[in-house]
Amino acid sequence: MAAEPNETWTLRNATAWVFTADENLTRPVLLVGDAGTGLADLAAGADHGSYSLLSELKARGRDLILLGLPADGSMTGDGGSVQNAVVRALAERHGDTRLTVGGTGQGALAARYALAGMEYQRIDHRAGLFFSHNGASPELEDEAELSRMGDRPRIPLFLRLADSGVDDGLDEEIADETITAEAGPAGPLLSKEYGSWLLERLPD
Template identity: 75%
Template sequence: MTAEPHETWTLRHATAWVFTANGSLTRPVVLVGDAGVELADLAARADHPAYSLLSELKARGHDLVLLGLPADGSMTGDGGTVQNAVARAVAEQLGSHPLTVGGTGQGALAARYALAGMEYQRIDHRTGVLFSHNGAAPELEDEAELSRMGERPRVPRFLRLVDEGVTDGLTGEITEDAVTGAAAPSTGPLLPEEYGSWLLDRLP
């Protein structure tokens, strides 16, 4: 059964589901799904019975903002959508606890570009950690755009979670800490327990 969000955000070209830990948005984790993944499927995998990232986040007082992306998007267009979600989280957050922003597949690449673009525009995204789970490798034109933005945002700590054999275009020169594991089934948890526990221990 799909977990029910406490709030739904209608954003530019996308929708986000908000799951709060204590009734209000205080410690947001913005997680961007892979391109074309329905929010209901994203939420079901985030609350998978084998490992519920949603429950583990809530237990530590973190709120989860799940963002779905269209199937036919681009890094720059999706990045604008992620910027919209981050700005909404900053505007609605109570307090000033650093955000966590990241994603899986195309969502990870969009999150990286979004925060780099905000810094390029001198917009305060208030993010302490950026994470990439099996991020999509940028195309040639995307690489040029990322290079123009400085490859990555400089303010947050950049964490990499990647399955063996996955090419995500990231290196130790770009990210600051990494964990590698065996490939998990696409119908399993959004993050395997190994990755989820590792990430949770590094959140602000």
Template identity: 80%
Template sequence: MTAEPHEIWTLRHATAWVFTANGNLTRPVILVGDAGTELADLAARADHGSYSLRSELAARGHDLILLGLPDDGSMTGDGGTVQNTVTRAIAECAGDAPLAVGGTGQGALAARYALAGMEYQRIDHRTGVFFSHDGAAPELEDEAELSRMGERPRIPRFLRLVDEGKGDGLDEEAADDTITGGTAASGGPLLSEEYDSWLLDRLPS
């Protein structure tokens, strides 16, 4: 049974579920789901009975913030929602530990655009790691906007997870570290145990 979130954030055009490791927000990991994924489904896969990313994060002292996106959003609009989530996490976080921000599918693209945009605007996103799992490639009309922002965030370490047969429009050299070859089973854990362990070992300490 999926754990209940400790807090629910109502954001513009979206909702986030917050799972804290020790009662207070101290080391946030923001994970943005693919477009149209219900938060309950996202949470169930992040807390799957066969392998729980939420539990593994908590065991290492990391908090998990799950963000759902509408199925009819845009890169720029969804990116604004991610920026709002990052800003709120920084405001509510006790201490100054760096964040980890990323997502899967369209959520990864939204996180990529959000952090790149904050850097372009010289806004401190306090993010130490940006991670992308099967990140969606930008639509043709979004490519110029993303390029104007620098293509991707440059300050955080970039971790790239790409399933077999998937692509995100980025060269492997664009990332600081890449893992490939995994497969996400429908209805199974959000990430494979191999991917989870790889990511956990590379999160900000």
């Protein structure tokens, strides 16, 4: 059974579940799921018995926002949904801890485009860290659009988490730090190895 969110956000073409560590949203980690992955499945993966990213975040006073994307979306459309989630998180956040924004699969690509696009438009996304977990490799037309936006967000620390053999269209040079491992068991949203590595690098 999936963990129950404290709040549900209805955004443009997407829905987010918000899990706060305390009463208010103070230290948000926005994680964008792969295209077509339901929020219940995302939440079950985030709170999996073998490794609960949700519990580890809460133990550190961090909030988790899970954003679900439609199965038939596009990088630009999904990126708009991620931008809406970022703006909502900033509006509801108490305090000034910088955001952590990232995703897995198509969600990682959408988050990458969203933050790069906000920087291109000179919109302050207040993200201190961006992470890409097994990110989808952009199609040719998406690659051109990403290039126009600067290819990647430049302000936050850029972390790349990639299973061996995954083609995410990225290389170690484009990211500030990279961790590569063999694919872990199905179930948890992030493996313990990836999750622990990410948690050590969250912004203050």
